[in-house]
Amino acid sequence: MSNQRLVELAVGLFILAAFGALLVLAFEVSGLNRLSGGDTYNVSATFNNIGGLRVRAPVKVGGVEIGSVESIRLNQDNYEATVTLALEGDKPHLPKDSSASILTEGLLGSKYISIQPGFDTEMLANNDTIDETHSAMILENLVGQFLYKTSGKGKDNK
Amino acid sequence: MINQIASLGRTGIETCRQIGVSGIFLFRTLVRMPQIRKTLPLLIQQMYAVGILSLLIIGVSGLFVGMVLALQGDHILSQFGSEDQLGQLVALSVTRELGPVLAALLFAGRAGTSLTAEIGLMRATDQLNSMEMMAVDPLLRVIRPRLVAGIIALPLLVLIFNVIAIYGSALIGVNWLGISSGSFWGNMQASVDFRTDVVNGIVKSIVFGVAVTWIAVYQGFYSKPNAAGIGRATTNTVIYGSLLVLALDFVLTAMMLGEW
DSSP: OHHHHHHHHHHHHHHHHHHHHHHIIIIIISOHHHHHSSOEEEEEEEESOOTTOOTTOEEEETTEEEEEEEEEEEETTTTEEEEEEEEESSSOOSBTTOEEEEEESTTTSOEEEEEEOOOOSSBOOTTEEEOEEEOOOOHHHHHHHHHHHHHHHHHHHO | OHHHHHHHHHHHHHHHHHHHHHHHHHHHHHSSOOOHHHHHHHHHHHIIIIIIHHHHHHHHHHHHHHHHHHHHHHHHHGGGTOGGGHHHHHHHHIIIIIHHHHHHHHHIIIIIHHHHHHHHHHHHTTHHHHHHHTTOOHIIIIIHHHHHHHHHHHHHHHHHHHHHHHHHHHIIIIIISOOOHHHHHHHHHHHOOIIIIIIHHHHHHHHHHHHHHHHHHHHHHTSOSSHHHHHHHHHHHHHHHHHHHHHHHHHHHHHHTTOO
16 A cells, blocks of 8 residues: 555656656746747848848847847848847837847857947837848858959059 | 568568557557546556656666767867857757657667566466456556556656756756856757757657557567567567667658658
Protein backbone atom coordinates (compact mmCIF):
# COMPACT_ATOMS: atom_id res chain seq x y z
CA MET A 1 0.00 0.00 0.00
CA SER A 2 2.64 2.50 1.04
CA ASN A 3 4.84 1.25 -1.80
CA GLN A 4 2.12 2.06 -4.32
CA ARG A 5 1.75 5.45 -2.66
CA LEU A 6 5.48 6.15 -3.07
CA VAL A 7 5.32 5.20 -6.74
CA GLU A 8 2.36 7.53 -7.28
CA LEU A 9 4.20 10.32 -5.50
CA ALA A 10 7.31 9.81 -7.60
CA VAL A 11 5.31 9.82 -10.84
CA GLY A 12 3.54 12.99 -9.76
CA LEU A 13 6.87 14.67 -9.02
CA PHE A 14 8.19 13.47 -12.39
CA ILE A 15 5.28 15.05 -14.26
CA LEU A 16 5.62 18.26 -12.24
CA ALA A 17 9.35 18.39 -13.00
CA ALA A 18 8.64 17.97 -16.71
CA PHE A 19 6.10 20.79 -16.69
CA GLY A 20 8.56 22.93 -14.76
CA ALA A 21 11.06 22.17 -17.52
CA LEU A 22 8.50 23.23 -20.12
CA LEU A 23 8.00 26.53 -18.29
CA VAL A 24 11.76 27.09 -18.16
CA LEU A 25 12.02 26.37 -21.88
CA ALA A 26 9.15 28.74 -22.60
CA PHE A 27 10.21 31.70 -20.49
CA GLU A 28 13.92 31.36 -19.82
CA VAL A 29 15.09 29.88 -23.12
CA SER A 30 12.69 31.08 -25.80
CA GLY A 31 11.86 34.42 -24.18
CA LEU A 32 8.12 33.95 -24.58
CA ASN A 33 7.40 36.52 -21.87
CA ARG A 34 8.67 39.36 -24.00
CA LEU A 35 6.21 38.55 -26.75
CA SER A 36 3.18 38.47 -24.53
CA GLY A 37 4.29 40.89 -21.83
CA GLY A 38 2.96 44.43 -21.88
CA ASP A 39 1.17 46.51 -24.46
CA THR A 40 2.64 47.37 -27.82
CA TYR A 41 1.69 49.81 -30.54
CA ASN A 42 2.52 49.66 -34.21
CA VAL A 43 4.45 52.16 -36.28
CA SER A 44 5.35 51.62 -39.91
CA ALA A 45 8.30 52.85 -41.94
CA THR A 46 9.15 52.58 -45.62
CA PHE A 47 12.63 51.68 -46.82
CA ASN A 48 14.14 51.51 -50.31
CA ASN A 49 16.11 48.44 -49.36
CA ILE A 50 15.92 46.47 -46.13
CA GLY A 51 19.02 44.41 -46.94
CA GLY A 52 18.49 41.27 -44.85
CA LEU A 53 16.30 42.67 -42.07
CA ARG A 54 14.23 39.86 -40.55
CA VAL A 55 10.91 39.73 -38.78
CA ARG A 56 11.46 39.85 -34.98
CA ALA A 57 14.66 41.87 -35.41
CA PRO A 58 15.13 44.33 -32.53
CA VAL A 59 14.22 48.02 -32.68
CA LYS A 60 16.56 50.18 -30.62
CA VAL A 61 16.77 53.74 -29.42
CA GLY A 62 20.22 54.71 -28.25
CA GLY A 63 21.18 51.04 -28.25
CA VAL A 64 18.35 50.05 -25.90
CA GLU A 65 15.80 47.61 -27.26
CA ILE A 66 12.28 49.08 -27.28
CA GLY A 67 10.45 46.74 -29.65
CA SER A 68 10.73 44.40 -32.59
CA VAL A 69 9.92 44.15 -36.28
CA GLU A 70 6.36 42.89 -36.61
CA SER A 71 6.09 42.36 -40.37
CA ILE A 72 7.83 43.18 -43.63
CA ARG A 73 6.02 43.41 -46.95
CA LEU A 74 6.55 44.90 -50.37
CA ASN A 75 4.51 47.94 -51.36
CA GLN A 76 3.24 46.99 -54.84
CA ASP A 77 2.90 50.60 -56.02
CA ASN A 78 6.41 51.92 -55.61
CA TYR A 79 8.35 48.70 -54.93
CA GLU A 80 9.50 49.84 -51.52
CA ALA A 81 9.53 47.71 -48.40
CA THR A 82 7.02 48.62 -45.70
CA VAL A 83 8.23 47.52 -42.27
CA THR A 84 5.82 47.45 -39.35
CA LEU A 85 7.42 47.92 -35.93
CA ALA A 86 5.81 46.80 -32.69
CA LEU A 87 7.03 49.20 -30.00
CA GLU A 88 6.65 48.49 -26.30
CA GLY A 89 4.72 50.83 -24.04
CA ASP A 90 1.04 51.71 -23.80
CA LYS A 91 1.46 55.39 -24.59
CA PRO A 92 3.56 56.84 -27.42
CA HIS A 93 6.89 58.31 -26.38
CA LEU A 94 8.72 58.97 -29.66
CA PRO A 95 8.57 62.40 -31.38
CA LYS A 96 6.82 62.53 -34.73
CA ASP A 97 9.92 63.59 -36.68
CA SER A 98 12.03 60.65 -35.48
CA SER A 99 14.06 58.89 -38.15
CA ALA A 100 14.58 55.15 -38.59
CA SER A 101 17.66 53.52 -40.06
CA ILE A 102 18.67 49.92 -40.63
CA LEU A 103 22.04 49.18 -39.05
CA THR A 104 24.16 46.10 -38.55
CA GLU A 105 25.31 44.71 -35.22
CA GLY A 106 29.05 44.52 -35.67
CA LEU A 107 30.56 44.00 -39.11
CA LEU A 108 28.81 40.72 -39.93
CA GLY A 109 26.03 40.65 -37.34
CA SER A 110 22.30 40.68 -37.85
CA LYS A 111 20.37 43.76 -38.95
CA TYR A 112 18.36 45.90 -36.55
CA ILE A 113 16.42 49.14 -36.74
CA SER A 114 17.74 52.14 -34.89
CA ILE A 115 15.40 55.06 -34.23
CA GLN A 116 16.91 58.50 -33.83
CA PRO A 117 14.44 60.61 -31.81
CA GLY A 118 13.48 63.98 -33.27
CA PHE A 119 12.45 67.22 -31.58
CA ASP A 120 8.74 67.44 -32.40
CA THR A 121 6.39 67.89 -29.47
CA GLU A 122 3.81 65.69 -31.19
CA MET A 123 4.34 61.97 -30.59
CA LEU A 124 4.06 59.00 -32.92
CA ALA A 125 0.68 57.34 -32.33
CA ASN A 126 -0.53 53.85 -33.17
CA ASN A 127 -0.40 53.09 -36.95
CA ASP A 128 1.58 56.25 -37.70
CA THR A 129 4.36 56.25 -40.28
CA ILE A 130 7.96 57.29 -39.76
CA ASP A 131 8.72 59.51 -42.76
CA GLU A 132 12.46 59.89 -42.57
CA THR A 133 14.25 56.57 -43.13
CA HIS A 134 17.72 55.45 -44.06
CA SER A 135 18.01 52.16 -45.92
CA ALA A 136 20.40 49.41 -45.08
CA MET A 137 24.00 49.71 -46.19
CA ILE A 138 24.61 46.89 -48.65
CA LEU A 139 28.23 45.83 -48.34
CA GLU A 140 28.41 44.64 -51.97
CA ASN A 141 27.16 47.99 -53.29
CA LEU A 142 29.68 49.87 -51.19
CA VAL A 143 32.52 47.67 -52.44
CA GLY A 144 31.21 48.11 -56.00
CA GLN A 145 31.17 51.90 -55.69
CA PHE A 146 34.62 51.88 -54.17
CA LEU A 147 36.04 49.72 -56.98
CA TYR A 148 34.33 51.90 -59.60
CA LYS A 149 35.84 55.06 -58.12
CA THR A 150 39.35 53.68 -57.75
CA SER A 151 39.35 52.22 -61.28
CA GLY A 152 38.11 55.59 -62.59
CA LYS A 153 40.99 57.33 -60.84
CA GLY A 154 43.44 54.88 -62.35
CA LYS A 155 42.26 55.82 -65.87
CA ASP A 156 42.61 59.52 -65.14
CA ASN A 157 46.22 59.06 -64.10
CA LYS A 158 47.11 57.27 -67.30
CA MET B 1 20.44 -19.31 -57.59
CA ILE B 2 16.68 -19.61 -57.83
CA ASN B 3 16.59 -20.72 -54.21
CA GLN B 4 18.45 -17.59 -53.16
CA ILE B 5 16.06 -15.34 -55.06
CA ALA B 6 13.18 -17.21 -53.46
CA SER B 7 14.65 -16.77 -49.97
CA LEU B 8 15.04 -13.06 -50.68
CA GLY B 9 11.39 -12.93 -51.63
CA ARG B 10 10.45 -14.88 -48.51
CA THR B 11 12.32 -12.36 -46.37
CA GLY B 12 10.50 -9.52 -48.09
CA ILE B 13 7.10 -11.09 -47.59
CA GLU B 14 7.94 -11.88 -43.97
CA THR B 15 8.99 -8.27 -43.34
CA CYS B 16 5.77 -6.94 -44.85
CA ARG B 17 3.77 -9.43 -42.79
CA GLN B 18 5.49 -8.33 -39.58
CA ILE B 19 4.80 -4.66 -40.34
CA GLY B 20 1.15 -5.54 -40.90
CA VAL B 21 0.98 -7.62 -37.72
CA SER B 22 2.54 -4.82 -35.71
CA GLY B 23 0.01 -2.37 -37.15
CA ILE B 24 -2.91 -4.58 -36.19
CA PHE B 25 -1.27 -5.12 -32.80
CA LEU B 26 -1.08 -1.35 -32.20
CA PHE B 27 -4.64 -0.85 -33.40
CA ARG B 28 -6.05 -3.59 -31.18
CA THR B 29 -4.15 -2.27 -28.18
CA LEU B 30 -5.11 1.37 -28.44
CA VAL B 31 -8.51 1.44 -30.13
CA ARG B 32 -10.53 0.07 -27.23
CA MET B 33 -12.91 1.40 -24.68
CA PRO B 34 -10.78 3.34 -22.22
CA GLN B 35 -11.12 1.85 -18.72
CA ILE B 36 -9.59 4.65 -16.72
CA ARG B 37 -10.36 3.28 -13.27
CA LYS B 38 -8.74 -0.08 -14.02
CA THR B 39 -5.90 1.20 -16.18
CA LEU B 40 -4.71 4.19 -14.17
CA PRO B 41 -2.91 2.29 -11.36
CA LEU B 42 -1.19 0.08 -13.95
CA LEU B 43 -0.29 3.15 -15.98
CA ILE B 44 1.27 4.87 -12.96
CA GLN B 45 3.26 1.74 -12.19
CA GLN B 46 4.62 1.72 -15.74
CA MET B 47 5.28 5.47 -15.72
CA TYR B 48 7.50 4.77 -12.75
CA ALA B 49 9.25 1.90 -14.54
CA VAL B 50 9.90 3.60 -17.89
CA GLY B 51 9.93 7.26 -16.86
CA ILE B 52 11.44 7.73 -13.45
CA LEU B 53 13.93 4.89 -13.72
CA SER B 54 15.20 6.47 -16.98
CA LEU B 55 15.48 9.88 -15.35
CA LEU B 56 19.02 9.38 -14.06
CA ILE B 57 20.61 8.36 -17.36
CA ILE B 58 18.66 11.08 -19.21
CA GLY B 59 19.70 13.75 -16.74
CA VAL B 60 23.37 12.77 -16.63
CA SER B 61 23.65 12.53 -20.41
CA GLY B 62 21.83 15.85 -20.79
CA LEU B 63 24.32 17.49 -18.46
CA PHE B 64 27.32 16.13 -20.34
CA VAL B 65 25.86 16.88 -23.78
CA GLY B 66 25.29 20.48 -22.74
CA MET B 67 28.75 20.83 -21.25
CA VAL B 68 30.47 19.33 -24.32
CA LEU B 69 28.43 21.53 -26.66
CA ALA B 70 29.50 24.58 -24.67
CA LEU B 71 33.19 23.60 -24.87
CA GLN B 72 33.10 22.77 -28.58
CA GLY B 73 30.90 25.71 -29.49
CA ASP B 74 33.09 28.15 -27.61
CA HIS B 75 36.20 26.72 -29.25
CA ILE B 76 34.78 27.28 -32.75
CA LEU B 77 32.91 30.52 -32.10
CA SER B 78 35.96 32.15 -30.50
CA GLN B 79 37.70 31.91 -33.89
CA PHE B 80 35.13 34.40 -35.16
CA GLY B 81 35.09 36.42 -31.98
CA SER B 82 31.44 35.62 -31.40
CA GLU B 83 31.43 33.56 -28.21
CA ASP B 84 28.37 35.56 -27.22
CA GLN B 85 26.31 33.46 -29.61
CA LEU B 86 27.03 30.29 -27.60
CA GLY B 87 23.66 30.34 -25.85
CA GLN B 88 21.88 30.50 -29.17
CA LEU B 89 23.95 27.64 -30.61
CA VAL B 90 23.37 25.37 -27.63
CA ALA B 91 19.68 26.13 -27.17
CA LEU B 92 18.80 25.71 -30.84
CA SER B 93 20.73 22.48 -31.32
CA VAL B 94 19.40 20.99 -28.09
CA THR B 95 15.73 21.93 -28.43
CA ARG B 96 15.51 21.11 -32.13
CA GLU B 97 17.63 18.02 -32.57
CA LEU B 98 19.83 16.69 -29.80
CA GLY B 99 17.20 16.67 -27.06
CA PRO B 100 14.52 14.61 -28.81
CA VAL B 101 16.91 12.32 -30.70
CA LEU B 102 19.43 11.55 -27.94
CA ALA B 103 16.73 11.12 -25.31
CA ALA B 104 14.84 8.76 -27.64
CA LEU B 105 17.97 6.70 -28.31
CA LEU B 106 18.72 6.47 -24.59
CA PHE B 107 15.08 5.67 -23.94
CA ALA B 108 15.21 2.82 -26.46
CA GLY B 109 18.28 1.48 -24.68
CA ARG B 110 17.09 1.94 -21.12
CA ALA B 111 13.30 1.55 -21.13
CA GLY B 112 12.64 -0.15 -24.47
CA THR B 113 14.90 -3.12 -23.76
CA SER B 114 13.46 -3.67 -20.30
CA LEU B 115 9.92 -3.61 -21.73
CA THR B 116 10.86 -6.14 -24.41
CA ALA B 117 12.65 -8.45 -22.00
CA GLU B 118 9.83 -8.27 -19.46
CA ILE B 119 7.06 -9.01 -21.97
CA GLY B 120 9.22 -11.61 -23.70
CA LEU B 121 9.74 -13.42 -20.42
CA MET B 122 6.01 -13.27 -19.73
CA ARG B 123 5.50 -14.91 -23.14
CA ALA B 124 8.21 -17.52 -22.49
CA THR B 125 6.83 -18.47 -19.09
CA ASP B 126 3.28 -18.65 -20.45
CA GLN B 127 2.03 -15.84 -18.24
CA LEU B 128 0.37 -14.18 -21.22
CA ASN B 129 -1.37 -17.43 -22.17
CA SER B 130 -2.58 -18.01 -18.64
CA MET B 131 -4.04 -14.50 -18.61
CA GLU B 132 -6.01 -15.37 -21.72
CA MET B 133 -7.17 -18.55 -19.99
CA MET B 134 -8.54 -16.37 -17.20
CA ALA B 135 -10.33 -14.19 -19.76
CA VAL B 136 -7.98 -11.28 -19.07
CA ASP B 137 -6.86 -9.70 -22.31
CA PRO B 138 -3.03 -9.31 -22.13
CA LEU B 139 -3.24 -6.51 -24.69
CA LEU B 140 -5.29 -4.46 -22.24
CA ARG B 141 -3.70 -5.66 -19.02
CA VAL B 142 -0.02 -5.78 -20.03
CA ILE B 143 0.60 -4.02 -23.31
CA ARG B 144 -1.58 -0.93 -23.19
CA PRO B 145 -0.31 0.54 -19.89
CA ARG B 146 3.28 0.08 -21.07
CA LEU B 147 2.61 1.60 -24.49
CA VAL B 148 0.76 4.62 -23.11
CA ALA B 149 3.34 5.12 -20.35
CA GLY B 150 6.15 5.14 -22.90
CA ILE B 151 4.33 7.61 -25.15
CA ILE B 152 3.71 9.96 -22.20
CA ALA B 153 7.09 9.51 -20.55
CA LEU B 154 9.41 10.27 -23.47
CA PRO B 155 8.21 13.86 -24.12
CA LEU B 156 8.49 14.58 -20.38
CA LEU B 157 12.01 13.14 -20.33
CA VAL B 158 12.93 15.22 -23.38
CA LEU B 159 11.80 18.42 -21.66
CA ILE B 160 13.93 17.59 -18.64
CA PHE B 161 16.87 16.63 -20.89
CA ASN B 162 16.62 19.99 -22.72
CA VAL B 163 16.62 22.05 -19.56
CA ILE B 164 19.49 20.13 -17.96
CA ALA B 165 21.56 20.37 -21.16
CA ILE B 166 21.01 24.12 -21.44
CA TYR B 167 21.87 24.71 -17.80
CA GLY B 168 24.90 22.45 -18.19
CA SER B 169 26.13 24.58 -21.07
CA ALA B 170 25.44 27.73 -19.04
CA LEU B 171 27.52 26.24 -16.25
CA ILE B 172 30.49 25.75 -18.58
CA GLY B 173 29.98 28.79 -20.80
CA VAL B 174 29.20 31.39 -18.15
CA ASN B 175 30.93 30.11 -15.04
CA TRP B 176 34.02 28.53 -16.54
CA LEU B 177 34.70 30.11 -19.93
CA GLY B 178 33.57 33.52 -18.78
CA ILE B 179 30.93 34.43 -21.36
CA SER B 180 28.76 37.20 -19.95
CA SER B 181 25.60 35.77 -18.53
CA GLY B 182 23.48 38.53 -20.06
CA SER B 183 24.57 37.91 -23.64
CA PHE B 184 24.39 34.13 -23.16
CA TRP B 185 20.73 34.17 -22.11
CA GLY B 186 19.79 37.26 -24.12
CA ASN B 187 21.00 35.88 -27.45
CA MET B 188 19.31 32.59 -26.62
CA GLN B 189 15.98 34.26 -25.92
CA ALA B 190 16.22 36.44 -29.01
CA SER B 191 16.80 33.51 -31.34
CA VAL B 192 14.82 30.60 -29.88
CA ASP B 193 11.18 30.69 -30.86
CA PHE B 194 8.73 28.83 -28.64
CA ARG B 195 6.50 27.63 -31.46
CA THR B 196 9.04 26.61 -34.09
CA ASP B 197 11.80 25.34 -31.80
CA VAL B 198 10.45 24.13 -28.47
CA VAL B 199 7.03 22.89 -29.60
CA ASN B 200 8.45 21.20 -32.70
CA GLY B 201 10.92 19.42 -30.44
CA ILE B 202 8.04 18.18 -28.30
CA VAL B 203 6.13 17.01 -31.40
CA LYS B 204 9.21 15.07 -32.46
CA SER B 205 9.54 13.49 -29.04
CA ILE B 206 5.90 12.33 -29.08
CA VAL B 207 6.46 10.66 -32.46
CA PHE B 208 9.67 9.05 -31.19
CA GLY B 209 7.87 7.90 -28.04
CA VAL B 210 5.22 6.11 -30.11
CA ALA B 211 7.84 4.56 -32.40
CA VAL B 212 10.22 3.30 -29.70
CA THR B 213 7.57 1.96 -27.32
CA TRP B 214 5.57 0.38 -30.11
CA ILE B 215 8.63 -1.52 -31.36
CA ALA B 216 9.59 -2.52 -27.80
CA VAL B 217 6.21 -4.00 -26.85
CA TYR B 218 5.74 -5.60 -30.27
CA GLN B 219 9.15 -7.28 -30.15
CA GLY B 220 8.44 -8.55 -26.65
CA PHE B 221 4.94 -9.79 -27.40
CA TYR B 222 5.94 -11.68 -30.55
CA SER B 223 9.34 -12.91 -29.37
CA LYS B 224 10.22 -16.58 -29.64
CA PRO B 225 9.41 -18.08 -26.23
CA ASN B 226 12.93 -19.12 -25.28
CA ALA B 227 16.11 -17.53 -23.94
CA ALA B 228 17.65 -16.92 -27.36
CA GLY B 229 14.39 -15.48 -28.65
CA ILE B 230 14.19 -12.94 -25.83
CA GLY B 231 17.79 -11.92 -26.41
CA ARG B 232 17.10 -11.56 -30.11
CA ALA B 233 13.98 -9.50 -29.46
CA THR B 234 15.81 -7.17 -27.07
CA THR B 235 18.55 -6.60 -29.63
CA ASN B 236 15.96 -5.94 -32.32
CA THR B 237 14.29 -3.35 -30.10
CA VAL B 238 17.45 -1.31 -29.84
CA ILE B 239 18.39 -1.68 -33.51
CA TYR B 240 14.96 -1.01 -35.04
CA GLY B 241 14.11 1.63 -32.46
CA SER B 242 17.32 3.61 -32.99
CA LEU B 243 17.15 3.37 -36.79
CA LEU B 244 13.50 4.36 -36.87
CA VAL B 245 14.15 7.32 -34.57
CA LEU B 246 16.98 8.60 -36.76
CA ALA B 247 15.01 8.09 -39.98
CA LEU B 248 11.87 9.70 -38.57
CA ASP B 249 13.97 12.59 -37.32
CA PHE B 250 15.13 13.28 -40.86
CA VAL B 251 11.58 13.14 -42.20
CA LEU B 252 10.16 15.32 -39.41
CA THR B 253 12.95 17.88 -39.73
CA ALA B 254 12.38 18.11 -43.48
CA MET B 255 8.67 18.65 -42.86
CA MET B 256 9.19 21.19 -40.08
CA LEU B 257 11.69 23.26 -42.02
CA GLY B 258 9.11 23.40 -44.78
CA GLU B 259 11.26 21.73 -47.40
CA TRP B 260 8.51 19.25 -48.07
